Structure formats: C-alpha cells, structure tokens
Amino acid sequence: MDTRTQTPAEQFAKPAALPNGQLSAYPTEGLRVSPKRGEKRLLCTAAGLLWIMAAALSFTADMLLNGRATWSVFVLIVCAYGILQSISIVSLAARMPVLNILLSYLLVNGTVAAVSALATNSARFYLILGLPISSILCALALATVISKRLTRLRTLNLAAVFLVLTVPCAIGMDLLISTYIGETSMTWSFFSIAFCLPAAGICVCLYFYLRRKEAFFHR
Amino acid sequence: MPYIWLKLDNAAKLYPGIVSKRLTCAFRFSAYLFDEVDEARLRRATEDALARTPYYSMVVRRGLFWNYLELPEKPKVSVGKERPLSICSAMGRKSGESLIRVLHYGRKISLEASHILTDGAGALALFKDILGSYFNAEPLPHPEIGRADYLFDKYAQVCRPTAPEAPMPAAWQSRQKTSARLRATSFILDIKEVSKVSGRIGSTVGAYINALYVKSLIRLALNSPRILGRGEEIIRICMPIDLRRIFRLDTPRNFYLSLYPKFRIDDSLNVADIALSTNAQIRAMLRRDTLNAQMSRNLEGEFNRAVRSIPRAVKSLALKVLYKTSAMKPISGIYSNMGKIVLQDDLSKKISHLEFLPTPNPATRTNFGAICLGEKLCISALSYAEEPALENIFRERLISEGLEFKVYGNF
Numbered sequence: 001m002d003t004r005t006q007t008p009a010e011q012f013a014k015p016a017a018l019p020n021g022q023l024s025a026y027p028t029e030g031l032r033v034s035p036k037r038g039e040k041r042l043l044c045t046a047a048g049l050l051w052i053m054a055a056a057l058s059f060t061a062d063m064l065l066n067g068r069a070t071w072s073v074f075v076l077i078v079c080a081y082g083i084l085q086s087i088s089i090v091s092l093a094a095r096m097p098v099l100n101i102l103l104s105y106l107l108v109n110g111t112v113a114a115v116s117a118l119a120t121n122s123a124r125f126y127l128i129l130g131l132p133i134s135s136i137l138c139a140l141a142l143a144t145v146i147s148k149r150l151t152r153l154r155t156l157n158l159a160a161v162f163l164v165l166t167v168p169c170a171i172g173m174d175l176l177i178s179t180y181i182g183e184t185s186m187t188w189s190f191f192s193i194a195f196c197l198p199a200a201g202i203c204v205c206l207y208f209y210l211r212r213k214e215a216f217f218h219r
Numbered sequence: 220m221p222y223i224w225l226k227l228d229n230a231a232k233l234y235p236g237i238v239s240k241r242l243t244c245a246f247r248f249s250a251y252l253f254d255e256v257d258e259a260r261l262r263r264a265t266e267d268a269l270a271r272t273p274y275y276s277m278v279v280r281r282g283l284f285w286n287y288l289e290l291p292e293k294p295k296v297s298v299g300k301e302r303p304l305s306i307c308s309a310m311g312r313k314s315g316e317s318l319i320r321v322l323h324y325g326r327k328i329s330l331e332a333s334h335i336l337t338d339g340a341g342a343l344a345l346f347k348d349i350l351g352s353y354f355n356a357e358p359l360p361h362p363e364i365g366r367a368d369y370l371f372d373k374y375a376q377v378c379r380p381t382a383p384e385a386p387m388p389a390a391w392q393s394r395q396k397t398s399a400r401l402r403a404t405s406f407i408l409d410i411k412e413v414s415k416v417s418g419r420i421g422s423t424v425g426a427y428i429n430a431l432y433v434k435s436l437i438r439l440a441l442n443s444p445r446i447l448g449r450g451e452e453i454i455r456i457c458m459p460i461d462l463r464r465i466f467r468l469d470t471p472r473n474f475y476l477s478l479y480p481k482f483r484i485d486d487s488l489n490v491a492d493i494a495l496s497t498n499a500q501i502r503a504m505l506r507r508d509t510l511n512a513q514m515s516r517n518l519e520g521e522f523n524r525a526v527r528s529i530p531r532a533v534k535s536l537a538l539k540v541l542y543k544t545s546a547m548k549p550i551s552g553i554y555s556n557m558g559k560i561v562l563q564d565d566l567s568k569k570i571s572h573l574e575f576l577p578t579p580n581p582a583t584r585t586n587f588g589a590i591c592l593g594e595k596l597c598i599s600a601l602s603y604a605e606e607p608a609l610e611n612i613f614r615e616r617l618i619s620e621g622l623e624f625k626v627y628g629n630f
Contacts, residue, residue, distance in 0.1 A: 212280075214224075216282045216287075218226060218282060219284045219285070219527045
C-alpha cells in the first residue's frame with residue numbers, strides 16, 4: 001500500500017478489535033482511539049439536556065412567581081424547538097464541524113426570533129430580550145470559531161471560557177437595557193448565569209473525559 | 220481525526236523529568252549539501268515525511284501519573300532557519316511542545332530530535348526520509364508503527380534479572396570551567412584511511428574512534444588535578460547501542476541500551492590496547508542474557524506499583540535530584556556511533572557529508588558522536604567546556620595517528 005496516500009489517522013488506527021472495544025494498531029496494548037463522531041453525539045446530547053434544564057428552570061421559576069404557567073410556556077416552546085435542533089445537529093455532525101453548525105443555528109434562531117417578534121407584534125419584547133441574547137450567543141460562537149483557528153486552545157475549553165465571559169456581558173447588557181427603559185433591576189441575565197456557568201462546567205468535564213481521560217490518568 | 224495517545228517508552232520516561240535548558244536531551248543530524256537549501260522545498264519534504272510517519276509529529280503532554288505522547292490535530296513541527304549558537308536546544312519542557320525541529324542554514328539541513336520521542340536510529344530514519352523527499356527519491360520502507368510500542372518491555376520479559384545490580388562506582392569527570400553556550404567541533408576524515416589504521420590493530424572503526432576519545436580523556440585527566448580513591452582512577456564511557464540491530468526489529472521509538480566500558484587512567488595504555496579492550500568489553504556486555512537482565516532491571520522501577528502511583532510532579536522532582544546527584548557520577552563521557560549510513564538511490568552523491576551531534580551533558584562536558592556517509596567519516600564533539608582542551612588533545616591524537624582531516628565548528 002502506498003503510505004503517501006494514507007492520513008495519519010489511517011496509519012495509526014488499523015482496525016484491530018480489542019476485547020475492551022478499543023481500536024488498536026498495537027498487538028499488545030493498543031493505541032487509544034476516541035472516535036470524534038461519538039464525541040459530537042455526546043456534545044449534542046449535552047446540548048439537548050441543557051435545553052431541558054433551561055426549560056425546567058423557567059417553568060419552576062414561573063410556577064413559583066405566578067403560581068401557574070405564563071411566560072414559561074414560550075420558553076418551553078423555544079426549548080422544544082431547541083431540542084429538535086439538537087437532534088438535527090446529530091445528523092449534520094458527521095459532515096460539518098460542531099462549531100460551524102452551532103453558529104449557523106444561532107443565526108437561524110436569531111432570524112426566527114426576529115420574524116416571530118414582528119409577526120406577533122411584540123418587537124419591544126424582542127428588542128429587549130431576544131436581540132441581546134441572540135447577539136451574545138452569536139458573538140460567543142463566532143469568537144470561539146475564530147479563536148479556535150488563532151489559538152492552540154481546544155474547542156471545548158474555548159467554549160467554556162466564552163460561556164463564563166458571557167455572564168458579565170449579559171449582566172452588563174441587562175443593566176444597560178433596564179436603565180434605558182427606566183427600571184433598575186436585572187431580569188433575564190439571571191437565566192444566563194444559571195445556564196452559562198453549568199454549561200461551562202460541562203464543557204470542561206467533557207473536554208477531559210472525552211479527550212484525555214485515559215491518557216491523563218494512565219499509570 | 221481520532222484522538223491518539225501513547226505511553227512513553229521505558230527510556231523516554233526519564234527525559235521529561237530531567238530535561239532543562241542545559242541538559243536538553245536533544246541531538247542533531249545534519250546533512251551538508253552541494254547547493255543552497257530551498258526552505259519551501261524542505262518544508263514540503265518534512266510535511267511529506269511526517270505524513271508517512273505521523274509518530275514523529277507527536278507532542279509530549281503532562282498526565283497525572285506519567286507524561287504521555289499525543290498526536291496533535293495539526294503537526295506543530297517547525298521548519299526554519301537555524302539561529303546562530305542555538306544547538307540541540309531543549310524540547311518538551313512545555314506540555315504540547317513538538318519534539319523534533321527541522322533547520323537549515325546555507326547548504327546545511329539539520330534535524331533535531333528529543334530523546335522523549337525517539338533515539339538516534341529512529342530520528343535518522345526520519346532524516347533519511349526528509350532528505351529523500353527533498354531530492355524526490357523513492358521513500359524508504361517505514362517501520363510498522365503498530366509495533367512501535369513497548370518493544371523494550373516485550374524483550375525484557377525474556378530474562379528477568381536474578382540479582383540486583385550493584386551501583387556503578389563513580390568515575391573521573393572533567394572539572395573544566397563550563398560555558399553557557401555549546402561548542403560543536405567536527406572532524407572530517409577519510410573512512411578508508413581510518414579503516415586501514417584500525418584494521419592494522421585488529422579493531423573495528425567504532426572501537427578505534429572510542430579509543431581515540433578515551434586516550435584523549437586520559438591525557439586530559441592526567442593534565443588536571445585528581446582526587447585518587449574516589450573512583451577517579453577510571454574512565455567510564457557511556458555507549459548507547461541500537462537494539463534494533465540485535466533484535467532485528469524496526470521502530471521509531473527509543474530502542475537502545477547504554478553500555479559502560481571502563482578503562483584505567485594510565486598513560487602507558489596505547490590506542491590499540493584501548494580499542495581491543497573496548498571490543499572485548501562490548502562483546503561481553505552484548506551477550507543476550509546480560510542484555511536482557513539489564514533491560515529487565517531498567518523496567519523494574521516502572522513496573523513497581525508504588526512508583527506508578529506517585530504523582531508525576533513528585534516523580535519528576537525525584538528523578539531530577541537522583542539524576543543530578545548520582546546517575547551521571549559514574550560516567551566520564553558519552554560516545555555515540557551511528558555507523559555507516561546508506562541512503563536510498565543516488566542521494567549520497569547529492570550530499571557532501573553527514574554530521575551527528577550527540578546529546579549535550581554538562582556533567583561530562585564533552586561528548587563525541589560519529590557518523591559515516593560514503594567516503595567521509597565525521598566525528599563531532601559537543602562541549603559545554605569553556606576551553607576546547609579535549610578537542611585539541613583529540614586533534615593532536617589524530618595527527619599523531621597519521622590521519623588527515625578537516626576540522627570546522629561553531630567557534
């Protein structure tokens with residue numbers, strides 16, 4: 001076989017099944033191979049779980065504040081929409097990088113939110129809530145994509161960094177909007193804290209568990 | 220691309236712990252061409268060679284208990300112009316750092332590699348491949364990467380050591396004042412002439428060069444003050460040998476063993492005596508059972524459960540202290556002989572000569588390396604000593620042996 005045409009992965013990962021299910025090119029101990037496709041699936045499952053978490057948080061908050069489901073119904077609809085999107089990401093994950101998919105979806109969602117706001121004649125709601133959130137998430141995804149190309153940091157680490165950075169951005173923007181419309185309290189940025197910090201933690205955990213777990217802890 | 224990682228091999232486990240600015244654990248191969256080097260072409264050749272053998276693109280990472288090698292998504296190997304006074308500088312001190320670098324300067328192409336990744340023979344295989352790609356020659360057959368790991372472990376299992384080895388007593392070491400920069404000195408000789416002289420005394424060329432080195436060390440030792448009774452009556456040379464030739468296997472990983480022939484510091488010993496003694500000692504040390512016992516002994520620490528459970532940071536610190544306080548004490552110098560190199564097709568005609576600079580070591584001050592291509596034998600000395608005393612003695616020794624040579628260096 002002409003080795004010039006083989007990629008590094010092909011040279012390393014000769015399909016020799018081991019009893020523990022790992023792929024190995026080595027007869028005795030084997031190379032540790034973590035298929036990226038599995039990683040993407042897990043990432044998308046995690047994204048789906050985060051949507052459910054956001055929905056559960058909103059619903060609980062609404063029930064505690066109002067005693068019945070009011071605004072959280074909209075959140076539930078958005079979350080259901082998000083879960084559908086997470087599922088569709090799984091099918092696209094094999095063909096496109098996850099971050100590119102994420103960026104495309106955020107742009108689509110921003111447009112959907114804008115169209116919905118205009119269609120339901122609630123542009124003010126969209127301007128003070130939908131637009132800032134969409135902008136922050138798009139900027140976050142875009143910054144992650146660019147940083148991925150410019151730095152040596154891994155995607156999940158970058159995502160975690162930006163998720164953490166989103167929190168002060170969201171609080172700042174929330175305060176700015178509140179001041180602009182005459183209020184002095186924070187509203188939706190609490191949700192960004194509740195969402196972003198656990199999401200960043202999950203990203204870091206995924207990073208270690210998926211990529212380096214075995215290598216990092218080997219003895 | 221799948222995530223790929225490897226445990227470090229037995230020999231390499233030591234190096235990430237001890238590597239420092241001075242003890243760089245790196246060595247260099249250089250090829251002197253007849254024409255100026257084209258950087259773009261060299262870059263392409265390096266990329267081609269690395270694509271064929273991705274093992275060499277691996278970087279070192281810090282684990283909780285051990286360091287390990289990881290294949291990065293994009294190779295981080297640097298190809299660039301050689302900086303003056305920068306020889307065999309350390310690699311692998313930072314996590315994720317590449318363990319090889321390709322350099323060029325004028326008509327010279329160099330490959331520097333860290334012992335964390337590979338040994339001399341492994342790096343030489345890559346260097347040949349880069350040169351082959353540079354001159355568009357047919358690529359050489361590559362070692363099967365799949366068999367690369369744990370060869371050392373596998374062959375060490377054949378014979379377990381029956382008794383623990385007694386620690387080696389200290390040997391004479393040069394106390395020359397050290398300098399911050401490395402000095403490389405190379406002697407180019409005609410291999411036919413050297414073969415004729417070594418053949419006259421019934422020795423191999425490798426043992427003969429070692430004898431010249433040892434004789435120069437003896438002269439240096441006799442010229443400098445010694446404290447007798449503290450092991451300063453002997454000179455012990457560390458000679459790495461390529462286990463691939465013995466076990467008839469090919470691997471890009473470290474697969475070598477160090478042998479330690481020793482010699483009395485006695486001016487009455489002539490070059491022929493030392494050369495024949497080298498041959499006899501090496502032959503005795505290369506017996507299969509002795510070799511296997513030594514390999515098994517080297518592995519014992521690694522297999523020890525208590526050692527395995529110690530966090531890497533603690534292990535590294537302990538290794539650094541042990542290496543500085545005791546590991547280098549019994550060694551007076553390092554002599555690494557790469558032997559006669561055969562290049563594919565007619566590449567030899569496009570290369571003036573090869574040069575091999577061994578791993579620098581501040582404890583031994585001056586180490587020697589030898590490599591031969593075609594008619595030209597290149598003996599190189601890499602030294603931390605401020606004054607080139609040993610090199611001067613070696614040069615005089617060559618003259619007294621009646622050998623013609625050319626000498627050059629970075630001084």
